[in-house]
Amino acid sequence: MSSIGLPHxxxxxxxxxxxxxxxxxxxxxxxxxxxxVELILNAANVNFIAFNHFVEGPGRLTGQVFSxxxxxxxxxxxxxxxxIVLAIYQTFRTIDVEExxxxxx
Amino acid sequence: xxxxxxxGPPGALREAAMRGLAILAxxxxxxxxxxxxxxxRAPATLETWVVFCxxxxxxxxxxxxxxxxxxxxxxxxxxxxxxxxxxxxFGVLFLLGYFVGGVAGPFLGDAASRxxxxxxxxxxxxxxxxxxxxxxxxxxxxxxxxxxxxxSLLFAFLGVAGLYVFLGADFPAVAQVLIYVGGVLxxxxxxxxxxxxxxxxxxxxxxxxxxxxGAALALITVATLTYMAFMAPWKTVASPSYEPTSAGLGVxxxxxxxxxxxxxxxxxxxxxxxxxxxARKEIKETSExxx
Amino acid sequence: xxxxxxxxxxxPESILTVAVLAMFVQDLxxxxxxxxVVYLTxxxxxxxxxxxxxxxxxxxxxxxxxxxxxxxxxLRMFFTWVFLGATxxxxxxxxxxxxxxxxxxxxxxxxxxxxxxxxYLMASASDLLTIYLSIETVSLVSYVLTGFxxxxxxxxxxxxxxxxxxxxxxxxxxxxxxxxxxxxxxxRILGEAGIAAQLSDVTSRIFLAHAFGGQPAAQLALIVAIVxxxxxxxxxxxxxxxHMWCPDVYEGAPTPxxxxxxxGPKAAGFAVAIRFFFxxxxxxxxxxxxxxxxxxxxxxxxxxxxxxxxxxxxxxxLVQTNLKRMLAYSSIAHAGYLLMGLAAASAAGVQSILVYxxxxxxxxxxxxxxxxxxANARGGEQISDFRGLSVAAPVTALTLAVFxxxxxxxxxxxxxxxxxxVFAALVQRGGFWNVILAVIGVLNSAISLFYYAxxxxxxxxxxxxxxxxxxxxxxxxxxxxxxxxxxxxxxxxWGPLVRWASTAFGGPTPI
Numbered sequence: 001m002s003s004i005g006l007p008h009x010x011x012x013x014x015x016x017x018x019x020x021x022x023x024x025x026x027x028x029x030x031x032x033x034x035x036x037v038e039l040i041l042n043a044a045n046v047n048f049i050a051f052n053h054f055v056e057g058p059g060r061l062t063g064q065v066f067s068x069x070x071x072x073x074x075x076x077x078x079x080x081x082x083x084i085v086l087a088i089y090q091t092f093r094t095i096d097v098e099e100x101x102x103x104x105x
Numbered sequence: 106x107x108x109x110x111x112x113g114p115p116g117a118l119r120e121a122a123m124r125g126l127a128i129l130a131x132x133x134x135x136x137x138x139x140x141x142x143x144x145x146r147a148p149a150t151l152e153t154w155v156v157f158c159x160x161x162x163x164x165x166x167x168x169x170x171x172x173x174x175x176x177x178x179x180x181x182x183x184x185x186x187x188x189x190x191x192x193x194x195f196g197v198l199f200l201l202g203y204f205v206g207g208v209a210g211p212f213l214g215d216a217a218s219r220x221x222x223x224x225x226x227x228x229x230x231x232x233x234x235x236x237x238x239x240x241x242x243x244x245x246x247x248x249x250x251x252x253x254x255x256x257s258l259l260f261a262f263l264g265v266a267g268l269y270v271f272l273g274a275d276f277p278a279v280a281q282v283l284i285y286v287g288g289v290l291x292x293x294x295x296x297x298x299x300x301x302x303x304x305x306x307x308x309x310x311x312x313x314x315x316x317x318x319g320a321a322l323a324l325i326t327v328a329t330l331t332y333m334a335f336m337a338p339w340k341t342v343a344s345p346s347y348e349p350t351s352a353g354l355g356v357x358x359x360x361x362x363x364x365x366x367x368x369x370x371x372x373x374x375x376x377x378x379x380x381x382x383x384a385r386k387e388i389k390e391t392s393e394x395x396x
Numbered sequence: 397x398x399x400x401x402x403x404x405x406x407x408p409e410s411i412l413t414v415a416v417l418a419m420f421v422q423d424l425x426x427x428x429x430x431x432x433v434v435y436l437t438x439x440x441x442x443x444x445x446x447x448x449x450x451x452x453x454x455x456x457x458x459x460x461x462x463x464x465x466x467x468x469x470x471l472r473m474f475f476t477w478v479f480l481g482a483t484x485x486x487x488x489x490x491x492x493x494x495x496x497x498x499x500x501x502x503x504x505x506x507x508x509x510x511x512x513x514x515x516y517l518m519a520s521a522s523d524l525l526t527i528y529l530s531i532e533t534v535s536l537v538s539y540v541l542t543g544f545x546x547x548x549x550x551x552x553x554x555x556x557x558x559x560x561x562x563x564x565x566x567x568x569x570x571x572x573x574x575x576x577x578x579x580x581x582x583x584r585i586l587g588e589a590g591i592a593a594q595l596s597d598v599t600s601r602i603f604l605a606h607a608f609g610g611q612p613a614a615q616l617a618l619i620v621a622i623v624x625x626x627x628x629x630x631x632x633x634x635x636x637x638x639h640m641w642c643p644d645v646y647e648g649a650p651t652p653x654x655x656x657x658x659x660g661p662k663a664a665g666f667a668v669a670i671r672f673f674f675x676x677x678x679x680x681x682x683x684x685x686x687x688x689x690x691x692x693x694x695x696x697x698x699x700x701x702x703x704x705x706x707x708x709x710x711x712x713x714l715v716q717t718n719l720k721r722m723l724a725y726s727s728i729a730h731a732g733y734l735l736m737g738l739a740a741a742s743a744a745g746v747q748s749i750l751v752y753x754x755x756x757x758x759x760x761x762x763x764x765x766x767x768x769x770x771a772n773a774r775g776g777e778q779i780s781d782f783r784g785l786s787v788a789a790p791v792t793a794l795t796l797a798v799f800x801x802x803x804x805x806x807x808x809x810x811x812x813x814x815x816x817x818v819f820a821a822l823v824q825r826g827g828f829w830n831v832i833l834a835v836i837g838v839l840n841s842a843i844s845l846f847y848y849a850x851x852x853x854x855x856x857x858x859x860x861x862x863x864x865x866x867x868x869x870x871x872x873x874x875x876x877x878x879x880x881x882x883x884x885x886x887x888x889x890w891g892p893l894v895r896w897a898s899t900a901f902g903g904p905t906p907i
Contacts, residue, residue: 004231006341009268010334010578012235016261017571018326019242024564026319029251031296033560035258038289039242040567042265045277047574053272055339056581058346061353063577065362066525067277068354070570071284072369073532076376077566078289080539081559082296083384087543087552089300097560100553333620336613339578363399364406364462365529368517371413372533375510378420379540382503383555 009050016043030088030095034081041074128171135164158199165198166191231271238264246323247316255293262286273347276354402461405468407450408476412513415443416506423502433491433498440487440505444480447512451476460522464587467522467671474900475519475667478753482660483512485761485875486652492869493768495545495650504544511537511660518664522590524573524583527668531569531632534661535562542649542657554648561631561641569628575621579614585672622694629672632665633731636705643712646724651771654720655764658727659757666753669738670746670901673698696829699739703836706732710843719767720777722847723760726803729844730756736837737818740830743901745821750897752814755802755886759811762799762879765872766792773866782851784860792868793855795876800848802883805841810886815841817894 016039023036045067052063085095092100138160142153169191173183237260244257262285269278358366403410422439426432451473459468486508490496496504514533521527539562543555576591577583584590631638646654673694709729716722734756737749767777769792774781786793802811815837822834886893 003225004228006339007335008231008235009272011331012238012268013571013574014327014330014334015239016242016265017330018323019239019246020567021326021564022319022323023246024560025322026246026316030556030560031293031300032251032254034563035245035254035293037560037563037567038258038285039245039261040564041570042261042285044567044570044574045281046265046268047571048577049269049272049274049277051339051574051578051581053274053345054341055578057342058344058348059353061350061357062525062583063574064274064277064350064354065357066528066574066577066583067274068280068358069365069369069525069529071277071280073372073529073536075284075288076373076536077532077559077563078292079380080376080383080536081563082292083380084539084543084552084555084559085296086299086384087546088556091547091549091552095300097556100556329616329620333613333617337617338614340581360399361463362465362525364402364465365525368529368533371416371510371513372529372536375416375507375533375540376536378503379507379537382500382507383540383543383546 006050006054009046009054013043013046013050016040016046028096030085030097030100031082033097034078034085037081038074038078041070045070124171124173126171127167131164131166131168131171135161135168138164158195162191162195165195169194227271231268234264234267234271236264237261238268240264246319251297255290255297258293259286259290262290273345273350275349276351397459397461397463399462402459402466405454405459405461406466407453408447409513409516411443411447411450412509412516415440415447416509416513418443419502419506419509423506426502433501436501436505437487437491440509441484443509444484444487448480451480460587461520464584464590465523465526466517466520467586468520470900470902471667471670472520474750474897475663476516478663478757479512479515479519479660481754481757482656482663482761483508485757485765485879486656488871488875489655489761489765489768490650490652492871493650493652494772495652495768497546500544500546504541507537507541508656511541511656515660515664519667521668522584522586522671524576524585527585527672528566528570528573530664531628531668532566534632534664535566538562538657538661541653542645544650544653548648550648551650552648554645557648558641558645561638565628565631565638568624569631572621572624572626572628575617576625579617579621625672629665629669630701633662633669633734634728635701635731635735636708636728639705639708639728639731642728643721643724646727647718647721651720651764651768654724655761658723658760658764659753662727662731663753663757666734666738666749670749673738674741674746695739695741698735699829699833702732702735702739703833704732705729705735706837706840710840710847713847714843716847717779718777719779719782719851720764722779722851723763723767726844726847727760729840730760730803732840733815733818733837736833737821739833740818740821740825742821742825743898744824745818746901747894747897748814748817748821750900751817751890751893754893755810755814755883758879758882759799759802762795762876762883763803765876765879766796766799769868769872769876770866773868774861779851779854781861782854783858784862785855785866787860787863788866789868791873792866792876795880796855797852798880798883800852802887804845804848806845808884808887810883810890813886813890813893 020036020039020043023039024033027033027036048063048067048070050063052061052067056062088100089095094100138157142157145153166188170183170187173187239261241257241259241261241264245254245261248254248257262281266278266281266286269275269281397405419436419440422436426435429435454468454473456470457468458470460466461468487505490504491498491501511534514530514537517526517530518534521530539555539559542558543552545551573583580591580594582589582591582594585592587593627638630636631641634642646658649657706729709725709727709732713722713725713729716725734749734752737745737752739745740748769789770781770785771777773789782796785796798809802809805811805815819834819837822830822837
């Protein structure tokens, strides 16, 4: 009998979420920030699949279905986000979010 | 050595050879002394200890002098500074060896022998994946080089895929590998390359704004969420199933979740067109939008 | 209701899907035509008319669609009309705005229809999955349309900021949803075993004691989950503290899309907020008490957010010199007024939100339309560009004055009606803090008069920038008048609007 249960998976999810938040908050590189967003989405997905396995129980797949949709939308979001980053690079010649700051009062 | 005004190729070669020989000799001497000490059955007396330490010290000094030609070019050590430096290094190594041999080693061995019988293979695999995931995520968050961040992200994604397998979610695991590793990560690497992030100073491509505040945020978040994860009385089922779920997922997508499934295709279409719209070059520039 | 039977209630969305594809095809077919702008606009209007007709044909009543993923009810129908109005105005405004290249107009319309499709889903989503999917659709397309002005630095930068804030907000919301799923073992909100039903069969304290042993960690999980979902919805309606993206995005996006963004997705956000928070977490219980899930008084928290949102929005708007940016802050402030209706936690409060949204559609799109007209004629969006507009373009100036006074909430304009209904709902709900919140709302309206009046002063009292008549497209003038007249009418005769809203939401949504 394995001693690994739901809380351990949730803890991994929590760590992923926290590290993703840190990445988003502290990075200056736009690509770096988008990586942080991917970490947050993965954290939510780990939760969904863990809850599906341990809470919703056999025969029900809501969490897994949800996680597939998250993966699909994350890919779409990454495509758009990185396209915007490329557009930014072509106009600003940098992707440092501290320097792309024309819009302010 | 060989600090002549013009070392020249032959002089430089000779010096390099000498330093290499010194390293080799020091390794032989040090290794020999340590092996002799380990395998000798005679009880250690004060004299043998002194000889042992002196030999090691000499070996270390020779080793450092030899390395001087390759590693510490910025810090030319010779004469008395060399001997003082090697003495300091010897002291540190001696204390370290004493600690490992006398204190930490037995303790770790004892702890390991107590723990090992209780470790299940499954737990070890879980720990492997968890460490891979969290380590990868930490690398993504804290690496100063954007390429290292991206590669750390690979480990995070693969670790998460491993966790999915562990949870009996085979299809999400495969999707994770195919889409995240094969798609998103490749996109990210392309974005890094196309924005010339691997330029002259690769070390500073991923600077931080305010790391201490970020670390504090991470600690608070992770503490709250982990407390919640362990303390909240989740309504877990008695016997989780490890059956493959691909067939079930297929049925779910075409019955209960048909609407989101079809809708996702529209979203993907819009996203693809959108990405092209944003990233492509304008065919005919208007005066206002000249690049 | 199963998938096949639900299709009858899903007709407008199906037609929108076809319209997205049709606009792409039409864009290809008319690529070489000299009159492609006319063709594309006409095509988009025809498709919108078909969607509106299909929406009109929808059966009345309430139904649960696609096995509980969507909910068909009068509330959904109300919001779809708001969306259709905003879309119609955007389609009419966009071709002449000079901000969207004729080469890309077809793509603009196609993506706009995809966005409207997402908003339709937001208005009817009754499952965490459909809520996430629809919000994410609206966000993704919004990023693209914000960065639509290729090579324009501000537009690109706005898109980057939007995608970063939006990605984080949706990620956080998703994490909250995963916790809700873990707590309730379902993602359905409505229905027999849905989250709302699980929460409402007993009061929250008993519920928690009953289901989870009443441990503080369970409450914490619930609170974290709700706060995280609130973050996602709050980002969509640009409420404090998730408003940072709003001024930058509004300023950088093409103005026709800014006008749409300030009305459509905000209304859709409120649709989700009403369905999720009102139906789920503020349910009126049989004994008249309000559920305070996790022992937290959610209406009070929404009230605090609302007060912070409108105060911050108004105070920051005071110092703006760019009109587009000022309208962005004013839009944040209006999100605050709208949240007051949610804080009232009553059917009257929700009805006041609905009425306010309709009025807000007219006055806000109108104000942005004037910004487009002036920016095209005078090349700037600064307040100084509006000097002496009353001489150069009297009708435009007059209508802008109507829009701005209406945004302030001065009688006898419709903005007053909206604000009056919101404040009335709060006072009617009673309680010291609700009255205080209403007073804060009134004070904020007074503050907003300062910056709106600054523009009106520039238009009427300042030395004209240019005395020659300003060229405003006849279409725009007609549209401005058409937007201003309803504001005058609804200001004195709001009965039909209020009746419509009260049929749309007659209290907590029946399960």
